[in-house]
Amino acid sequence: MKKTFMLPGMPVWCPSGQYVAYQLRPAYNKSEKINSESGGITSFMYLNLMNLNMPSPIEVLLTGQFHRMQLIETKIYFHKIPDGNYIKRMDRRSFFKKTSLIGLGVLASHFTVWAKSIFSWDNPIHNIPEEKDIDKQWLASLHQRGEKIAYRKSKNELRYIGMPVGGLHTGTVYIGGDGRLWLWQIFNTAYDGEREGIEPKNVQWNNGKELVTVRPRDGAAYIEPAIADNLRSIEQGFAISVAVGGKQVVKELRENHWDEIVFEPTYPTCRVRYSSANFPVEVVLTAYSPFIPLDQDNSSLPLTTLHLELRNKINTPVEVSLTGWMENGVFKGRKDLNAVRKVSRILDKAGVKVLNYSCEQVPDSALQAGDYGTMAFTCLDPQAWVHTKLEHWPVTPYSLQSDHNDSVVDFADLQVGAYTVKRIIKPTETSQISYALSWHFNNPHPKLKAHLKDAQNGYWYGAKFNDAVAVIDYYLAHRQKLDGETLAWQQTWNDTTLPHWFMDRTFVNIGTLATANTMRFASGRFWGWEGIGACAGTCTHVWQYGQSMGRIFPDIERNLREVTDLGVGFQPETGAIIFRAEYEKRPAIDGQAGVILRFYRDHQMSTDDTFLKRNWPKLKQAIQFILDQDKNGDGMTDTPMENTLDAVWEGEIGWIVGLCLAAIQAAALMAEEAGDKKFQQICMDYVRRGTENMDKYLFNGEYYIHRPDAIQGRKKLGSYNTCHIDQVYGQAWCFQVDMPRINEKEKTLSALKALWKYNFAMDVGPYIKTHLGGRPYALAGEGGMVMNTNPKNEEKAYGDNMTWQLGYFHECMSGFEHQVAAHMMAEGMIDESLVMTRVIHERYHAAKRNPFNEIECSDHYARAMASYGTFINACGFSYHGPKGQIGFAPKIGSSDFKAPFTTAMGWGTYIQKQQREGKPVCQLTLNYGVLELKEFHLGDAEELSLDAKQITVLQNDKQISIHKVKRQGERVVINFKDKVGLKKGDTLTIRWS
Numbered sequence: 003m004k005k006t007f008m009l010p011g012m013p014v015w016c017p018s019g020q021y022v023a024y025q026l027r028p029a030y031n032k033s034e035k036i037n038s039e040s041g042g043i044t045s046f047m048y049l050n051l052m053n054l055n056m057p058s059p060i061e062v063l064l065t066g067q068f069h070r071m072q073l074i075e076t077k078i079y080f081h082k083i084p085d086g087n088y089i090k091r092m093d094r095r096s097f098f099k100k101t102s103l104i105g106l107g108v109l110a111s112h113f114t115v116w117a118k119s120i121f122s123w124d125n126p127i128h129n130i131p132e133e134k135d136i137d138k139q140w141l142a143s144l145h146q147r148g149e150k151i152a153y154r155k156s157k158n159e160l161r162y163i164g165m166p167v168g169g170l171h172t173g174t175v176y177i178g179g180d181g182r183l184w185l186w187q188i189f190n191t192a193y194d195g196e197r198e199g200i201e202p203k204n205v206q207w208n209n210g211k212e213l214v215t216v217r218p219r220d221g222a223a224y225i226e227p228a229i230a231d232n233l234r235s236i237e238q239g240f241a242i243s244v245a246v247g248g249k250q251v252v253k254e255l256r257e258n259h260w261d262e263i264v265f266e267p268t269y270p271t272c273r274v275r276y277s278s279a280n281f282p283v284e285v286v287l288t289a290y291s292p293f294i295p296l297d298q299d300n301s302s303l304p305l306t307t308l309h310l311e312l313r314n315k316i317n318t319p320v321e322v323s324l325t326g327w328m329e330n331g332v333f334k335g336r337k338d339l340n341a342v343r344k345v346s347r348i349l350d351k352a353g354v355k356v357l358n359y360s361c362e363q364v365p366d367s368a369l370q371a372g373d374y375g376t377m378a379f380t381c382l383d384p385q386a387w388v389h390t391k392l393e394h395w396p397v398t399p400y401s402l403q404s405d406h407n408d409s410v411v412d413f414a415d416l417q418v419g420a421y422t423v424k425r426i427i428k429p430t431e432t433s434q435i436s437y438a439l440s441w442h443f444n445n446p447h448p449k450l451k452a453h454l455k456d457a458q459n460g461y462w463y464g465a466k467f468n469d470a471v472a473v474i475d476y477y478l479a480h481r482q483k484l485d486g487e488t489l490a491w492q493q494t495w496n497d498t499t500l501p502h503w504f505m506d507r508t509f510v511n512i513g514t515l516a517t518a519n520t521m522r523f524a525s526g527r528f529w530g531w532e533g534i535g536a537c538a539g540t541c542t543h544v545w546q547y548g549q550s551m552g553r554i555f556p557d558i559e560r561n562l563r564e565v566t567d568l569g570v571g572f573q574p575e576t577g578a579i580i581f582r583a584e585y586e587k588r589p590a591i592d593g594q595a596g597v598i599l600r601f602y603r604d605h606q607m608s609t610d611d612t613f614l615k616r617n618w619p620k621l622k623q624a625i626q627f628i629l630d631q632d633k634n635g636d637g638m639t640d641t642p643m644e645n646t647l648d649a650v651w652e653g654e655i656g657w658i659v660g661l662c663l664a665a666i667q668a669a670a671l672m673a674e675e676a677g678d679k680k681f682q683q684i685c686m687d688y689v690r691r692g693t694e695n696m697d698k699y700l701f702n703g704e705y706y707i708h709r710p711d712a713i714q715g716r717k718k719l720g721s722y723n724t725c726h727i728d729q730v731y732g733q734a735w736c737f738q739v740d741m742p743r744i745n746e747k748e749k750t751l752s753a754l755k756a757l758w759k760y761n762f763a764m765d766v767g768p769y770i771k772t773h774l775g776g777r778p779y780a781l782a783g784e785g786g787m788v789m790n791t792n793p794k795n796e797e798k799a800y801g802d803n804m805t806w807q808l809g810y811f812h813e814c815m816s817g818f819e820h821q822v823a824a825h826m827m828a829e830g831m832i833d834e835s836l837v838m839t840r841v842i843h844e845r846y847h848a849a850k851r852n853p854f855n856e857i858e859c860s861d862h863y864a865r866a867m868a869s870y871g872t873f874i875n876a877c878g879f880s881y882h883g884p885k886g887q888i889g890f891a892p893k894i895g896s897s898d899f900k901a902p903f904t905t906a907m908g909w910g911t912y913i914q915k916q917q918r919e920g921k922p923v924c925q926l927t928l929n930y931g932v933l934e935l936k937e938f939h940l941g942d943a944e945e946l947s948l949d950a951k952q953i954t955v956l957q958n959d960k961q962i963s964i965h966k967v968k969r970q971g972e973r974v975v976i977n978f979k980d981k982v983g984l985k986k987g988d989t990l991t992i993r994w995s
Contacts, residue, residue: 125797126772126773127772127795128760128791128792128793128794128795129768129769129772130760130761130762130763130769130788130791130793131763132759132760134758134762134763134764134837135764136764136837141833141836141837144501144503144504144833144836144837144840145501145832145836145894145895146501147499147500147501147502148501148502148503149502150266150268150502151266151267151502151503151506152264152265152266153179153264153265153266153267153848153849153853154262154263154264154265155179155180155257155260155262155263155264156262157849158849159179159265159847159848159849160178160179160180160230160257160263160265160848161179161229161230161231162179162227162228162229162230162848162850162851162852163176163177163178163179163230163265163848163852163853163854164176164177164178164184164185164200164228164230164852164854164855165177165267165269165272165289165513165853165854166513166514166516166517166854166862167183167272167289167290167291167306167516168188168291168304168305168306168441168516169291169292169301169302169303169304169305169463169516170293170298170301170302170515170516170520170522170555171302171461171462171463171515171516171520171521171522171528172188172302172303172304172305172441172461172463172516173186173187173188173189173190173304173441173443173517173518174186174187174188174200174516174517174518174534174862175187175188175306175441176230176854177272177274177289177306178230179230179257179263179265179274179848180230180255180256180257180263180265180274181240181255181256181263181265181274181276181287181289182230182234182238182239182255182256183234183236183238183306184230184231184233184234184235185200185228185233185235186235186236186331186334187200187517187518187534188304188441188443188518189334189372189373189443190372190373190443190445190446190447191372191373191447192447192518192531192534192535193447193449193450193535194531194535194536194537194538196449196535197535198217198218198219198533198534198535198536198860199218199219199222199223199533199534199535199536199860199861200218200223200228200233200534200855200861200862201218201222201223201228201233202218203218203222203226204216204217204218204222205222205225205226207225207778209770209771209774209778210770210771210772210774211774216777216778218535218536218860218861219533219536219537219859219860220777220778220859221777221778221779221857221858223851223852223855223857223861224778224779224781224851224857225778225781227850227851227852228852235331235334235335236328236329236331236334237327237328237329237416237418238327238328238329238439239254239255239256239326239327239397240254240255240287240308240310240324240325240326240327241253241254241255241324241325241396241397241398241399242254242255242283242285242312242322242323242324242325242399243322243323243398243399243400244281244282244283244320244321244322244323245320245321246280246281246282250398250400251281252396252397252398252399252400253276253278253281254396254397255274255276255285255287259278260276260277260278260281261277261278261279262275262276262277262278263275263276263277265848267506267510267853267854268492268495268496268506269506269509269510269512269513269854270290270291270293270488270491270492270513270516271288271289271290271293271488271489271492272288272289272290273286273287273288274286274287274288274289282314282315282316282320283312283313283314283315283320283322283427284312284313284315285310285311285312285313286310286311286313287308287309287310287311288308288309288310288311289306289307289308289309290306290307290488290492291303291305291306291307291516292305292307292477292484292485292487292488293488293491293516294484294487294488294491294930295491295554295555295904295909295930296554296555296556296557296904296906296907296908296909296930296931297487298555298557298558299466300480300483300484300487301555302462302463302522303440303463303473303476303477303484304440304441304442304463304467304470304473305438305439305440305473305474305477306438306439306440307436307437307438307477307485308326308436308437308438308439309434309435309436309437310324310434310435310436310437311432311433311434312324312425312427312432312433312434312435313427313430313431313432314427314428314429314430314431314432315430316429317429317430318429319426319427319428319429320426320427321424321425321426322424322425322426322427322433323399323400323402323422323423323424324399324422324423324424324425324435325397325399325402325420325421325422325423326381326420326421326437327389327392327397327418327419327420327421328357328377328379328418328419328420328439329416329417329418329419330344330345330346330359330360330361330377330417330418330419331359331377331441332344332359332360332361332373332374332375332376332377333361333368333371333373333374333413334373336373336413339361339364339365339368339413340413340414341363341365341413342361342362342363342364342365342368342413343361343362343363343410343411343412343413344359344360344361344409344410344411344412344413344415344417345358345359345360345361345362345408345409345410346358346359346390346391346408346409346410346417346419347360347390347408347409348388348390348406348408349471351380351471351474351475351478352475352478352479353384354380354381354382354383354384354386354478355380355381355386355388355421356378356379356380356471356474356475357378357379357380357388357390357419358376358378358469358470358471359376359377359378359379359417359419359470360376360377360469361374361413362410370445370448371445372443372445372446372447373443374443374445375441375442375443375444375445375469375470376441376442376469376470376471377439377440377441377442377470378439378440378441378442378469378470378471378473378474379419379421379437379438379439379440380421380437380438380439380474380478381421381423381435381436381437382435382436382437382438382478382481383421383423383435383436385423386421386422386423386435387402387403387404387421387422387423387424388404388405388406388419388420388421389402389403389404389405389419389420389421389422390405390406390407390408390409390419391405391409391411391417391418391419392418392419392420397420399422402420402422404422421437423435438474438477438478440470440471440473440474440477441470441473442463442464442467442468442469442470442472442473444460444461444463444464445460446460446461446521446523450521453538453584453585454523454529454584456523456524456525456527456529457521457523457529459523459524459525460523460524461521461522461523461524462522462523462524462526463522464524465524487930490929490930491909491929491930494902494909494910494911494929494930495509495902497900497902497911498900498901498902498911499894499895499898499899499900499901500873500876500894500895500901503840503843504836504839504840504872504873504876505873506843506853507839507840507842507843507846507869508839508869508870508872508873508876509550509869509870509873510853510854510869511550511856511866511867511869511870512550512551512554512867512870513854513862514862514863514864514866514867515551515555515558517534517861517862518534518535519531519533519534519861519862519864525565526561526565527561527565527566528540528558528561528562528565528566529566530545530864531860531864532544532545532858532859532860532863532864532865533857533858533859533860533861533862533863533864534860534861534862535860536859536860537582537859537860538582538585539571539581539582539583539584539585539586540562540566540582540583541581541582541590541593541864542567542571542579542581542582542590542593542594542596542597543581543590543592543593543596543644543645543646544593544646544817544863544864544865545562545596545864545865546592546593546595546596546597546599546600547596547817547818547820547821547864547865547867547868548817548864548865548866548867548868548870549738549824549867549868549869549870549871549874550867550869550870551867552600552603552604552607553607553870553874553904554870554904556604556607556608556906559600559603559604559607560604560608560613563597563600563601563604563617564617566583567579567597567624568617568620568621568624570583570584571583571584572620572624573589574620574623576623576627577620577623577624577625577626577627577630578594578624578627579593579594579597579624579627581593581594581644588643588644589627589643589644590643590644590645590646591628591631591639591641591643591644591645591658591662592645592646592657592658592661593646594624594627594628594665595628595658595661595662595664595665595732596661596665597624598621598624598625598628598665598666598668598669599661599664599665599668599735599738599739601614601617601621601668601672602668602669602671602672602739603738603739605672605675605884606739606740606881606882606883606884607881607883607905607906608883608884608906609883609884609906609907609934610883610884611675611676611884614672614675614676614884615676618672618676618678621672622673622678622681625665625666625669625681625685628662628665628666629666629684629685629688631643631662632688632692635691636691636692636695637663637688637689637690637691637692637693637694637695637696638654638659638692638695638696638699638700639654639655639658639659639662640653640654640711642711645658647807647810648807648810649718649719649805649807650718651708651718651719651720651721652710652711652714652717652718652720653708653709653710653711653714653720654699654700654708654709655708655709655720655721656696656700656706656707656708656721656726656729656730657706657721657726657728657729657730657731657732659692659696659700659732660696660706660729660730660731660732660733660744660745661728661731661732661735662692662732663688663689663692663693663696663732663744664732664733664735664736664741664744665732665735666685666688666689666692667685667689667736667741667742667744668735668739668741669681669685670682670685670686670689671741673685675884689744692744693744693745696744696745697745697746697749701749701752701753702723704752704753704756705725705729705752705753705756705757706726706729706730706745706749706753707721707722707723707724707729708720708721708722708723708724708726710722716798716801716802717801717802717803718801718802718803719800719801719803719804719805719807719808720800720801721790721800721811722796722799722800722801723794723796723799724790724791724792724793724794724796724799724800724811725756725757725760725761725790725791725792725793726789726790727757727761727787727788727789727790727818727819727821727822728818728821729753729757730745730750730753730754730825731821731825732744732745733745733750733825734821734822734824734825734828734871737824737825737828737874737875738824738871738874738875740880740881740882740889747829750829751829751831754822754825754826754829754831754834755831756793757787757822758826758831758834759793760791760793761787761788761789761790761791762785762786762787762788762834762837762838763785763786763788764785764841765782765783765784765785766780766781766782766784766785766786766788766814767781767782767783767784768782769788769791769812770782770788770812770813773788773811773812774809774812775806775808775809775812776789776809776810776811776812776813777809777813779813779814779815779816779857779858780813780814780845784841784844784845785837785841785844785845786814786819786841786842786845787814787818787819787822787838788811788812788813788814789810789811789812789813789814789815789818790810790811790812791811815858815865816842816845816856816857816858816863816865816866816869817856817858817863817864817865817866817867817868818865818868819838819842820839820842820866820868820869820871820872821868821871822838823835823836823838823839823842823869823872824868824869824871824872824874824875825875826838827872827875827876827893828875828878828893830893832893832894835872835875835876839869839872842856842869856869873901875893876892876893876894876901877890877891877892877893877901877903877912878890878891878892878893878941878942879903880939881903881905881906883905883906883907885936885937886934886935886936886937886981887935887936887937887938887939888903888905888926888933888935888937888938888939889937889938889939889940889941889973890903890912890914890924890939890940890941891939891940891941891942891972891973892914892942896914896916896942897914897915897916898914898915898916899912899913899914899915900912900913900914903926905931905933907931907932907933907934908928908929908930908931908932908933908984908986909928909929909930909931910926910927910928910929910930910933911926911927911929912924912925912926913925913926913927917994920945921946921993921994921995922940922943922946922993922994923991923992923993923994924938924940924991924992924993925989925990925991925992926984926989926990927987927988927989927990928984928985928986928987928988928989929986929987930986931985931986932983932984932985932986933983933984934981934982934983934984935978935981935982935984935990936977936978936981936982937975937976937977937978938955938975938976938978938990938992939970939973939974939975939976940973940974940976940992941972941973942972942973943972943973943974944969944972946974946994947994948967948968948969948974949967950964950966950967952994952995953967953976953992953993953994953995954991954992954993954995955976955978955990955991955992955993956989956990956991956993957982957984957988957989957990958988958989962978962979962980962982962990963978963979963980964976964977964978964979965977965978965979976992
C-alpha cells in the first residue's frame with residue numbers, strides 16, 4: 003500500500019514524467035486541520051512522498067483551485083485499483099489543459115527535480131492553458147461601441163502618454179497627457195548602435211531566473227516607459243489667469259494645477275480637458291498636425307497646431323488672460339557653443355506676428371550638425387501681445403506687457419517667446435484661441451548621409467521650405483484646407499458603429515510615420531528604421547506586415563516599391579531584392595514575397611494600371627526569383643534564405659511556403675492585367691502545385707509545420723513540428739488583397755485554433771518565466787500570443803543547434819499578433835480576434851505605458867502597422883481601383899454597420915442596414931476626393947436575389963442603370979452599365995426590394 007500526502011482528486015506529477023490522478027479516500031486524524039477562508043486562489047504545493055518501492059524522498063506537485071489553507075498534518079492511504087496498478091496515468095497535455103502554472107521560478111529553485119522538467123530553462127515544458135477562462139461579460143463588451151477612450155489625472159493615467167503630434171517624417175514631438183509637448187526628437191540624433199529609441203537607456207529586468215540588461219531595441223521602454231516630465235527638453239506651455247474673489251488666479255495647463263485633466267485620443271487629433279471646482283473657466287485643448295489621408299505632402303509638415311477653447315462656467319462675465327510660450331530650442335543642450343547668440347525676431351506673416359528662432363555666430367563646424375536649424379512660434383489671433391523673451395517665472399499672463407523688440411541673448415541664457423490674448427467671456431459662452439509652432443532641422447545624421455545618397459541633400463520638407471517661418475507661413479495661407487480636411491478625417495474615422503477601443507488600436511500605429519522612425523528625403527525617397535534608430539533600410543521582411551500606410555498614404559508605398567525595392571535594392575541579374583537596400587547584400591525570402599504582395603495592393607490602390615505596367619519588367623524578375631527558390635519543383639520554396647527571425651532555415655517551412663504561394667498568386671493576377679498570359683500560366687501552375695502539396699505535406703493534422711531538409715535534417719534552428727505564429731500568414735495576405743484561398747479553409751481554421759489553443763494566454767507570465775531568452779514585450783499579468791510553442795513537448799523541438807534567435811520564439815511581438823488577429827477576423831473567429839487585439843490594447847494602456855508606442859526592436863515599431871489589417875477585415879473591405887471595384891462584408895454588426903473607407907483618390911463612410919424584410923440597404927458617402935466605380939460587391943449575401951429588377955441604385959437622387967448581377971462565392975456583384983463617378987458629398991445607395 004502506498005502512502006502519500008495528497009488532497010482528493012488533484013492531479014499529481016511524478017519524476018518519471020507521467021501525470022497521475024488519484025481517486026482518494028482521505029483518513030484524517032485529530033491532529034489534522036484545514037482552515038478555509040474566502041477568496042479562492044490558484045496555488046501550488048510541494049510535498050514529500052515516502053514510497054518504499056521508489057527512491058526516497060521525491061517531490062509531488064498539487065495544483066488546483068484552493069481556498070486559503072493551513073495544513074498541519076495529513077495522512078492519506080491509497081488502495082490498489084482493480085488492474086493492480088496504484089496510479090492512473092494522465093498525459094501531459096490533459097494535465098496542463100486543466101491547470102495553470104504560477105510561481106514556477108520560485109518552485110524550481112526549491113525543488114531541484116523540477117530543474118530537469120518543467121522548470122528546465124534549456125528544455126521547458128509547454129505550460130499555456132488550453133482553457134482561457136475568459137469572462138463572458140467582458141467578451142461581450144468587446145463587441146459593443148462602448149465609451150470613448152479617456153485617460154484621467156484622477157486615475158494616474160497621464161504620465162506616460164506621448165502622442166506624436168508633428169507631421170510625417172519630421173521627427174518626433176509628443177503631446178503629453180496634460181497637454182504639454184515633450185521629447186522633441188527632431189534634431190537628427192537617432193542612429194543604429196549609437197542612439198536608439200525615444201530614450202537611450204538600458205534597464206534591468208528580472209526574467210524569472212536572473213537580472214538581465216534590456217536595451218532600447220530590446221524593450222527598455224516597455225519595462226520602464228519614458229516619463230513625460232523627465233523629457234521636456236524645450237520649455238513650452240500655457241497659463242490662464244482669471245480674477246476670482248478680487249484676486250488674479252493663475253493656472254498653467256499642467257497636471258498639478260487642475261482638479262481633473264482628461265486626455266481624449268482620436269489620432270491624429272487629441273483633446274485635453276481641464277477643470278477645477280473653484281475655477282470659473284474650463285479649458286479644452288485640441289492638438290494635431292495636419293493629417294489628410296491620400297495627401298502625403300500636406301501631412302508632412304514639421305508643424306504642431308494647438309487650439310484652445312475657454313468656457314465660462316459661471317453666470318457672470320469673466321476676463322481671461324491666456325499666455326502661450328515656447329523656447330528657442332536651436333542647439334538645445336549643447337555645451338560647446340558659448341560664442342553663439344540666440345535670436346528671437348518678430349516677422350509679420352498673413353496678418354499675424356511670427357517669432358522666428360535661430361542662432362547667430364555659429365561656427366562652421368556646427369553648420370552641418372543635426373540640431374542646426376530654426377524654429378517658429380505664433381498665435382493666430384492678430385490682437386495677441388507678443389513677447390520676444392519672457393523674463394519672469396512663473397508666468398503671470400495678467401501682468402505681461404507687449405514687447406516688439408527682437409531678442410538677442412547669450413547662448414547660456416534661456417530664451418522663451420510668448421503670446422498673450424485677453425478676452426472677456428460671457429456666461430456659459432466660449433472663446434477660441436489658436437497657436438502653431440514649427441521646426442526646420444535639415445541635416446540628417448552624418449552616418450545616414452554617408453550610407454544613403456538620397457540623404458545628402460536633406461529632407462523633403464527642407465527642400466520645400468527655407469526655414470521654420472516658411473512652414474508657419476504655408477499653414478497660415480492654407481489653414482482652412484489643412485485644418486478642415488484633418489478634422490473631416492478624424493470625424494470620418496470615428497463616425498462608426500465599431501468599438502471605440504478597436505478603432506483606436508487598429509489605427510494608432512500609423513503614428514510611427516510621424517516619428518523619427520521615418521524620413522522623406524529631398525529626392526522624394528521614403529526611408530525608415532524598423533524602430534526608432536534601430537535596424538536600418540526600410541527592411542522588407544518587417545515593413546511588409548504593415549497595412550495602414552498602403553491604405554492611408556499609398557503614394558508612400560508606391561515610392562518604396564519603385565525607388566527602393568525595384569531601385570537601389572534591386573539586383574537585375576537575379577531579380578533579388580536586398581532586404582535592407584544599401585545596408586545589406588542579401589535578399590530575404592519573406593521580404594521578397596512581401597514586396598510582391600504589397601505591389602499588388604499598391605496597384606489596387608491606384609486609379610489605373612500605369613504603376614503596374616511601368617514596373618512590370620523588373621517586377622516580373624522579382625517574381626521569377628521566388629519561383630527559382632523551389633529546387634524540386636513541387637511549388638514549395640525550399641532554398642535556405644534569411645527571414646524575419648534573423649536566421650537561415652533549411653527545408654520547407656509552412657509560413658514561408660504559404661507566403662510565397664500568396665505572392666505568386668498575386669503575381670498571376672498582375673500578369674493577367676499586364677497582358678503577360680504566358681507568365682500568368684506559369685504562376686498559376688506553381689500555385690496549383692504548391693497549394694496542394696502544402697496542405698498535403700506541411701499540415702500535421704492540426705496545424706502547419708516546417709518539414710526538415712531531407713539531407714540536413716534538423717541540424718539548424720527552425721520551427722519544425724512546433725506551433726508557429728505565422729504558419730498561415732500567406733492565407734492572411736489573401737484577405738488583405740481579395741484573392742482566392744491558397745490553403746483549405748478547414749485546415750486554416752484548425753491552424754488558427756491551434757494558435758489560440760497553444761500560443762495564446764490571458765497571462766503570459768508563467769510561460770515567459772519558464773521559456774527564457776525572449777525580450778519583454780509582454781509581462782506577467784498581461785495577455786498575448788507567443789511566437790512559437792512546443793505543445794508536444796518534443797526534445798530538441800527547434801533543432802539540434804539552438805542559436806540565439808530561439809529567444810524570438812518566446813516573445814509576444816504585437817505586429818505578428820495583429821497579423822493573426824486580422825486573419826482570425828477574416829475567417830470568422832471574431833471573438834478570438836477581438837480578444838487578441840484587446841489584450842494588446844490593454845498592454846499599452848496609459849496607466850502602464852505609452853498607448854501610442856508599440857515596441858518591438860525599438861520604439862514605434864513598423865510591423866505594428868499590421869493592426870490596420872484587422873480593421874480591413876472587420877469591414878470585409880475590398881477595393882481594386884483600376885477595375886473600379888469596391889466591396890464590403892462586415893464581420894461585426896452587419897445589420898447596422900457604419901465604418902470609414904479609403905480608396906485611391908477619395909475616402910468616406912460606408913453604411914449597411916437591414917430592412918424589416920431582412921434585405922440590406924448599402925450606402926457610400928464620399929467625404930473627400932473622387933471615386934470611380936464599375937462594380938459593387940456585397941459579401942455574406944448568399945440569400946439575396948440576383949434579379950436586377952429587385953435592386954435600386956441611386957447616385958444622390960439619380961438612378962443608376964445596372965448591367966448585370968452575379969454571384970461570386972458568398973458575395974453578390976453588381977456591375978453598373980456606365981462608370982459611376984462620385985465627388986465629395988455624393989452618396990451612392992443600393993437597395994434590395
